[in-house]
Amino acid sequence: MTPIPQILHIKQMKITLEGQTLLAINQHIAPGEVLTVMGPSGSGKSTLLAYLAGFLSPAFQAQGELYLGDKRLDTLPAEQRGIGLLFQDPMLFPHLSVAGNCRFGLPRRTQNKTERITKALEQVGLAGFEARDPATLSGGQQARVALMRLLLSQPQAVLLDEPFSKLDTALRQEMRTLVFGQLREAGLPTLLVTHDEADAAAAGGPIIALG
Numbered sequence: 001m002t003p004i005p006q007i008l009h010i011k012q013m014k015i016t017l018e019g020q021t022l023l024a025i026n027q028h029i030a031p032g033e034v035l036t037v038m039g040p041s042g043s044g045k046s047t048l049l050a051y052l053a054g055f056l057s058p059a060f061q062a063q064g065e066l067y068l069g070d071k072r073l074d075t076l077p078a079e080q081r082g083i084g085l086l087f088q089d090p091m092l093f094p095h096l097s098v099a100g101n102c103r104f105g106l107p108r109r110t111q112n113k114t115e116r117i118t119k120a121l122e123q124v125g126l127a128g129f130e131a132r133d134p135a136t137l138s139g140g141q142q143a144r145v146a147l148m149r150l151l152l153s154q155p156q157a158v159l160l161d162e163p164f165s166k167l168d169t170a171l172r173q174e175m176r177t178l179v180f181g182q183l184r185e186a187g188l189p190t191l192l193v194t195h196d197e198a199d200a201a202a203a204g205g206p207i208i209a210l211g
């Protein structure tokens with residue numbers, strides 16, 4: 001069953017490093033909304049992503065709470081948070097086919113796995129790519145597989161870390177439309193870290209600047 005879309009609430013969060021405040025954020029992200037976070041190198045973008053995903057280094061001290069709807073997340077380990085990540089590198093498993101990569105993301109009890117994968121690939125213009133080796137795909141095709149693997153894993157919130165920065169200009173615009181469209185349709189609250197103002201504009205949501 002597809003989870004009901006929920007609000008992600010970063011509540012009175014403060015992260016300090018060696019006694020100095022690095023980040024202070026109090027923000028809601030609605031289902032289907034993308035919050036863009038921008039800021040210079042060292043301003044804490046990766047630290048914020050690590051806090052949300054659940055792998056913050058013990059070098060930092062975090063205060064505040066993180067909720068998905070009524071469910072508190074910051075006390076849970078990373079694998080129980082239901083947060084999906086998409087990075088600039090698609091990071092497909094090289095030893096698995098395209099279908100194998102997609103299947104990896106599916107929750108174990110999912111019904112009709114093959115049909116779901118077929119449909120997901122069709123949705124991103126990769127019909128018939130099931131048996132392909134990821135190494136034989138273009139950068140844009142790999143990015144599409146990574147997106148569908150993420151969505152098939154049924155995350156309840158998504159973090160995007162410079163997801164378009166490795167793509168060439170024409171493809172970048174196409175992938176922005178595809179990624180933000182799919183995330184909006186799935187009703188997922190999303191946090192995007194980027195240096196690119198065109199990403200922020202395409203995301204269409206609020207923007208916060210760190211640093």
Ligand SMILES: Nc1ncnc2c1ncn2[C@@H]1O[C@H](COP(=O)(O)OP(=O)(O)OP(=O)(O)O)[C@@H](O)[C@H]1O
Nearest residue numbers: 017022039040041042043044045046047048057059
């Ligand atoms: N494990 C760590 N231990 C101590 N300090 C750290 C650690 N990781 C990062 N920092 C420091 O925390 C601050 C924020 O780093 P962070 O990587 O979050 O910045 P960023 O905005 O993601 O930068 P960039 O755009 O260069 O990736 C920096 O001053 C960095 O040196």
